[in-house]
Amino acid sequence: MLSELLRRSVQRPQFLLIQHLSERLLLTGATALYSQARDKMTDDIAVDAAKRTAARTAVDQWVTEDTKILGIGSGSTIVHAVQRIAERRWKEGELADLICVPSSYQAHHLILDYNLNLGDLDRNPNIDVSIDGADEVDRKMVLIKGGGGCLLQEKVVANCAKHFIVVADYTKNSARLGEQWCRGIPIEVAPMAYVPIKLQIEALFGGEASLRMAKVKAGPIVTDNGNFLMDWRFIANREYDWAEVNTAITMIPGVLETGLFVNMAHKCYFGMADGTVKVQNR
Numbered sequence: 111m112l113s114e115l116l117r118r119s120v121q122r123p124q125f126l127l128i129q130h131l132s133e134r135l136l137l138t139g140a141t142a143l144y145s146q147a148r149d150k151m152t153d154d155i156a157v158d159a160a161k162r163t164a165a166r167t168a169v170d171q172w173v174t175e176d177t178k179i180l181g182i183g184s185g186s187t188i189v190h191a192v193q194r195i196a197e198r199r200w201k202e203g204e205l206a207d208l209i210c211v212p213s214s215y216q217a218h219h220l221i222l223d224y225n226l227n228l229g230d231l232d233r234n235p236n237i238d239v240s241i242d243g244a245d246e247v248d249r250k251m252v253l254i255k256g257g258g259g260c261l262l263q264e265k266v267v268a269n270c271a272k273h274f275i276v277v278a279d280y281t282k283n284s285a286r287l288g289e290q291w292c293r294g295i296p297i298e299v300a301p302m303a304y305v306p307i308k309l310q311i312e313a314l315f316g317g318e319a320s321l322r323m324a325k326v327k328a329g330p331i332v333t334d335n336g337n338f339l340m341d342w343r344f345i346a347n348r349e350y351d352w353a354e355v356n357t358a359i360t361m362i363p364g365v366l367e368t369g370l371f372v373n374m375a376h377k378c379y380f381g382m383a384d385g386t387v388k389v390q391n392r
C-alpha cells in the first residue's frame with residue numbers, strides 16, 4: 111500500500127520537477143564551490159610564484175661574494191630567498207663564507223635546515239644587507255610587518271643593516287597603508303600591560319586595538335620573545351603621519367616594538383602577477 115502511494119507520487123509531474131530543480135541546485139552549488147576553490151588555488155599559486163620571483167631577484171642582486179653578513183627575515187617570502195641562497199651555496203659553489211643572522215625562531219631554523227652559516231648580533235652586529243618580507247608597503251615605503259608574529263627581532267636586525275631590502279608579492283603593493291592589509295598594525299607588548307596600551311592607542315589615534323588570539327592554543331599568541339601581540343585597526347582613510355604614530359606608540363610603557371617600519375627600507379622588490387619584478391625605491 112505504502113509502496114504503491116510512493117510509486118504514484120514519484121510519478122507526479124510536480125514531484126519530478128522539484129526533484130529535477132533540486133538536482134540542478136545541488137549541481138550549481140557544487141560547481142560554484144568548486145570554481146571558488148579552484149580560483150583560490152590559482153590565486154595562491156600565482157601569489158607564491160610572485161613571492162619566489164621577487165625573493166630570487168633580490169638575492170641575486172644584493173647578495174654577492176662581497177656580502178659577508180646577511181640578515182634573514184621571516185615569513186613565507188623569505189623561504190624563497192633562503193632557498194636561492196642555499197642553491198647558490200650548495201649547487202653553484204658560491205657564498206661559502208656568508209654568515210646569516212636570523213630575525214626569528216623561523217629564520218634561525220631556516221638557516222640551520224639549509225646548512226648555512228648561522229650568526230648572531232653579538233658577533234655580527236654590522237650587517238651588510240638584510241632581506242625580509244612585508245605585509246604591506248605604501249608609496250613612501252612605510253611597511254607593516256608582524257602579520258606572522260615576528261617584528262621585534264626583525265626591526266633590530268633591519269636596523270643593523272646597511273641596506274634593508276624588502277621582498278613581497280603584488281598584493282602588498284599599496285598607495286596607502288590599509289588599502290589591502292586589513293588586519294591592522296601589529297604591536298608587541300608586555301603581557302601585563304596590554305589593556306592600558308590598548309586604551310592609550312585608541313585614545314591617541316582612534317580605531318581599535320585587540321589582542322591577537324592563537325588558533326591552536328588556548329589564549330593569546332606568545333611571540334618569540336615571550337610577549338603578547340596586539341593588532342591595531344586604525345581608521346581607514348584618515349591621514350596618519352606614520353613616523354609620529356610609530357614614535358608615540360613606542361613611547362607607551364610596555365610597548366616593545368611596533369610593526370610600522372618607517373624610513374627603514376632601502377628598496378622593495380614586488381613580484382608581479384605577469385611574472386615581472388617591480389622595484390620601488392625610497
Ligand SMILES: O=C[C@H](O)[C@H](O)[C@H](O)COP(=O)(O)O
Binds near residue numbers: 244259260
Ligand atoms: O611576522 C612576520 C613578518 O613580519 C613577515 O615578514 C611578514 O608577515 C610577511 O610575511 P609573508 O612573506 O609570509 O607575506
